[in-house]
Amino acid sequence: MPKAKKKSVKKTVKKAANKSAKSAATKKAIKTSKVRAGAKKSGEIGGEILLQPPRGMRDLLPGEQSYWSQIRRVLSRMALEYGFGRIDTPAVEYANLFIRSIGSGTDIVDKEMYLFSSRGGGDKLALRPEFTASIARAYLQHGMNVLAKPVKLFSTGPVYRYDRPQEGRYREHFQANFDIFGEQDPILDAQLIQLAHRVMASLGIKNIQFQVNSIGCPKCRKEYQDLLVAYFESKKQKLCQNCKKRLETNPLRILDCKEDKCIQVASAAPQSIDRLCPECRVHFKNLLEYLDELDLPYMINPKLVRGLNYYTKTVFEIWSGDENERKYSLGGGGRYDYLIEELGGEHTPAVGFALGMDRVVQEMKRVHARTHVEPKPQVFLAQLGDLAKKKSLKTFAELQKNGILTAESFGRGSLKSQLRVADKLGVQITLIIGQKEALDGTVIVKDMVSGTQETVGMDKLVLSVKKILKNNVIVSRNGE
């Protein structure tokens, strides 16, 4: 049988010789189960329980939450300012929704989507790899086309992509998503980029840059694509294996290939912005004028194409940091004027973008951005003895009701250990209820800063605590 078992028994016996046999054995058993709690292979139903999340997924622990709440606060404020209504859609959709909207031939659909069947086996489902398809679905389903245009929708939540995890790249990651339906004017595109810029600025992330491009509408895109294919066909021998395939499936992506030889070929390729139809050309020109007017940091990247098929006209990405530190984009988006039609609605131009929240957090850490820190309790409630313990819960609730954030450690017995905790938490006041106080209906109010304490009646407790807190604030203000 498994070596581990033999070993643990051996060790247990050794330990047992020294110490209390029973407890050592028990602990060892628990210890072993920490990582393995069964005998079968991982992933099997009824198999071992791995005490870790699946690959590419992670826990966001309390210590990290100040970044996340800061982002959420900024996002919801911006959403409000720019008139976006919050929408939440399921993380699971029918797979066809994504296949139709993102398009087969894209990496996201072809190799990164989590696909599964429902229990009945009939429904082909998928974990969402992005938001826009779901939002468009909801837009249609709930008849939002009758709302005053533009319709602006905002969402945050997890998305799932089955790719190789690295830093800043997770199989489950969180996106904030903004979509605007019903307007084709590029001023909306510009406004969206402005919004993204302001979100970053509010988070303390300076030094960002937008890359923008226009890939045209279906008409000029088709013409351009034919031209591009013809060009690449003529240079086919010089392309990498992948790009030879892309010639059939997604020729635009060749422009974005990182292989040296492909870069060389692509550098001389016709550019989409030179081949735009008059309408798209004007659209792009106007967008750039708006961006100039807003003084937003952007550069035109003619090779920017993006991996989703539904985009038309404007595409853009957000990058941060200095040139050599740039590893990945913080967000991206673009216009998708035909997606709603593709899904069966009336012609509805639209534009949207997604922000990678995990990457934004990483960036915030890198630039030591300010975070949102939740208020910490300034009061600790200590109890001593059975009667006091009984009263403590009620007192605790009473303090909270009066807006006094209070910490406690009711499970502890000794006053000393409770005071240690109080000190560690850095509270300003410790309230002590002992046997005597419980009988008298009083509380000891101890000022942790000065070390002085006084006994007050239970009815005066709130008042007394508030007074000390107020004084201490003044003292600390003067101290600054």
Place this chain on the structure above:
RNA sequence: GCGGUCAUCGUCUAGCGGCUAAGACAUCGGUUUGUGGUACCGAGAAUCUGGGUUCGAUUCCCAGUGACCGCCCCA
């Protein structure tokens, strides 16, 4: 999907083909009776999983898993 680096208490690290795997931080308890910072004492806590080589593996080899990096792709 391909390639590279790595894997020891909760965390950061040490170590060696062979005695009980060491330390720091953190945690918990104590230093007499109902009072916190420091100090002192004590406790619990780890060699990722599986296989191989070996008398003996935490150490060497292989595979798996995971993290990180590069490619691919993307947020």
